[in-house]
Amino acid sequence: xxxxxxxxxxxxxxxxxxxxxxxxxxxxxxxxxxxxxxxxxxxxxxxxxxxxxxxxxxxxxxxxxxxxxxxxxxxxxxxxxxxxxxxxxxxxxxxxxxxxxxxxxxxxxxxxxxxxxxxxxxxxxxxxxxxxxxxxxxxxxxxxxxxxxxxxxxxxxxxxxxxxxxxxxxxxxxxxxxxxxxxxxxxxxxxxxxxxxxxxxxxxxxx
Amino acid sequence: xxxxxxxxxxxxxxxxxxxxxxxxxxxxxxxxxxxxxxxxxxxxxxxxxxxxxxxxxxxxxxxxxxxxxxxxxxxxxxxxxxxxxxxxxxxxxxxxxxxxxxxxxxxxxxxxxxxxxxxxxxxxxxxxxxxxxxxxxxxxxxxxxxxxxxxxxxxxxxxxxxxxxxxxxxxxxxxxxxxxxxxxxxxxxxxxxxxxxxxxxxxxxxx
DNA sequence: AGCAGTGTACCAAACACTTGTTACAATTTC
DNA sequence: GAAATTGTAACAAGTGTTTGGTACACTGCT
Numbered sequence: 446x447x448x449x450x451x452x453x454x455x456x457x458x459x460x461x462x463x464x465x466x467x468x469x470x471x472x473x474x475x476x477x478x479x480x481x482x483x484x485x486x487x488x489x490x491x492x493x494x495x496x497x498x499x500x501x502x503x504x505x506x507x508x509x510x511x512x513x514x515x516x517x518x519x520x521x522x523x524x525x526x527x528x529x530x531x532x533x534x535x536x537x538x539x540x541x542x543x544x545x546x547x548x549x550x551x552x553x554x555x556x557x558x559x560x561x562x563x564x565x566x567x568x569x570x571x572x573x574x575x576x577x578x579x580x581x582x583x584x585x586x587x588x589x590x591x592x593x594x595x596x597x598x599x600x601x602x603x604x605x606x607x608x609x610x611x612x613x614x615x616x617x618x619x620x621x622x623x624x625x626x627x628x629x630x631x632x633x634x635x636x637x638x639x640x641x642x643x644x645x646x647x648x649x650x651x652x
Numbered sequence: 653x654x655x656x657x658x659x660x661x662x663x664x665x666x667x668x669x670x671x672x673x674x675x676x677x678x679x680x681x682x683x684x685x686x687x688x689x690x691x692x693x694x695x696x697x698x699x700x701x702x703x704x705x706x707x708x709x710x711x712x713x714x715x716x717x718x719x720x721x722x723x724x725x726x727x728x729x730x731x732x733x734x735x736x737x738x739x740x741x742x743x744x745x746x747x748x749x750x751x752x753x754x755x756x757x758x759x760x761x762x763x764x765x766x767x768x769x770x771x772x773x774x775x776x777x778x779x780x781x782x783x784x785x786x787x788x789x790x791x792x793x794x795x796x797x798x799x800x801x802x803x804x805x806x807x808x809x810x811x812x813x814x815x816x817x818x819x820x821x822x823x824x825x826x827x828x829x830x831x832x833x834x835x836x837x838x839x840x841x842x843x844x845x846x847x848x849x850x851x852x853x854x855x856x857x858x859x
Numbered sequence: 860a861g862c863a864g865t866g867t868a869c870c871a872a873a874c875a876c877t878t879g880t881t882a883c884a885a886t887t888t889c
Numbered sequence: 890g891a892a893a894t895t896g897t898a899a900c901a902a903g904t905g906t907t908t909g910g911t912a913c914a915c916t917g918c919t
Contacts, residue, residue, distance in 0.1 A: 469893095471894085486781070487696075487780075487781050489694075489696040489697060489781070490696060490781055492877075492878065492879085493878080493879060493880085494877085494878085494879095501895095502894085502895060502896085503895075503896060503897085504878095504879085504880090505879095505880075505881075505882095505895090505896080505897085505898085505899095506894075506895050506896065508879095508880070508881075509893085509894065509895075510894095513879080513880080514878095514879065514880090570777070570829075570832075572832070573694075573832065574693070574694050574696070574697055574781070604850075606850060607847065607850055607851065608839070608847050611839070611844065611847050612847075612851065614833050615826050615848070615851065618825070618826060618829040618832065618833065619822050619825060619826055621829075622777075622825040622828075622829060625777075625779070625780065625825065626821050626825065632815070632818070637818065640814065640815050640818050640819075641822070643811075643813060643814055643854075644814060644819065644822065644851070644852060644854070645851060647850075647851070676867095678868085699903075699904065699905085700904080700905060700906085701903085701904085701905095709868085709869060709870085710869075710870060710871080711904095711905080711906090712869090712870080712871085712872085712873095712905095712906075712907075712908090713868075713869050713870065715905095715906070715907080716867080716868065716869075717868095720905080720906080721904095721905065721906090
């Protein structure tokens with residue numbers, strides 16, 4: 446399943462360098478490219494040769510930089526989610542009010558997910574379309590990421606009859622799927638975040 | 653990509669017959685089987701030979717019943733969404749209060765999505781992992797389905813500062829993704845639906 | 860009653876192609 | 890000239906799809 450239907454316009458970038466230190470620049474570039482393709486076409490929709498073509502080498506030559514497609518995906522998934530997690534935690538540290546903290550978290554995550562060449566977004570939604578062996582390696586990263594929101598939700602003074610687990614799951618599945626319906630023209634990520642809080646804000650004690 | 657990792661336990665059923673009238677029983681059975689596989693493994697994760705194996709014939713023989721894999725998927729998508737739409741519309745007709753109507757819609761849709769062998773659920777989430785030519789054929793069905801919720805949301809007396817479009821999108825993406833996190837042991841679809849309303853219910857005029 | 864004809868339902872085999880991956884050789888770079 | 894980088898070429902397996910043929914039931918005809 447090649448990806449030539451969509452132009453995949455963005456050129457191979459190296460600017461924000463989501464991938465850290467120990468890897469060579471060329472390897473980091475390849476990871477960036479692979480991440481973009483995985484984000485747009487999913488795990489199954491991205492072939493080794495697709496990645497190679499955009500990186501300027503043949504599919505087989507990629508194996509000088511990666512061990513396998515699975516390992517590549519796991520590494521990207523980990524880097525993207527860890528990066529997003531740290532960005533969220535840095536942002537929420539600036540607030541103390543629970544609702545402001547949650548809104549800041551939503552805003553930050555939406556800004557990451559909805560950036561023109563986001564690398565995070567469908568990596569979470571593809572969970573079930575990935576081989577089970579890969580799923581196993583994704584779980585820990587995923588849990589660490591969701592823990593941030595678990596703590597944020599636990600701080601909220603919401604009514605007792607609201608199930609906090611469901612509340613968190615709904616919020617997260619909503620933020621994760623934002624890339625599927627977002628249209629750049631309309632609302633900014635910050636505005637969407639504000640709307641999310643408007644809906645999800647409930648004070649304990651109110652009817 | 654074969655599907656042998658998961659057992660796919662359910663035997664070829666014919667009981668509820670989502671697929672109507674003009675098709676032969678054998679063809680309906682094949683559609684049911686294909687729908688189950690598409691629902692569990694997605695479009696790309698389900699091969700023609702997978703479907704054939706579960707239906708008891710070789711992959712090539714399926715082409716006596718279908719025109720192409722794409723056409724098969726489109727037909728199933730249409731039948732599943734139309735069935736769900738009619739179920740929701742039938743249910744909400746029993747209520748007049750806007751919030752009761754919305755809750756009934758959520759409950760009905762969740763019951764369909766979370767049924768043991770649901771045929772609808774990932775058919776909507778797979779939208780972006782399907783060939784563009786297939787996407788085009790899914791749009792009309794999808795729009796008709798979402799229109800039900802558009803009308804439901806327009807009836808609601810929610811505060812003016814809530815964007816109704818975003819409200820509807822969030823609600824729908826939430827209901828659609830329920831199958832990804834649902835665990836049969838915990839809450840029933842009806843209880844989840846009630847929780848959804850608890851969060852999404854806001855009366856105009858309140859602070 | 861028996862026979863030809865027709866259509867359904869399926870198999871066997873192949874087609875052209877894509878998939879992840881490997882072994883090895885050639886090239887570039889320092 | 891050693892080491893990092895890329896190409897060549899193939900592997901075994903899987904992809905959607907087509908073709909030709911077979912077994913069988915059902916029809917109409919004589």
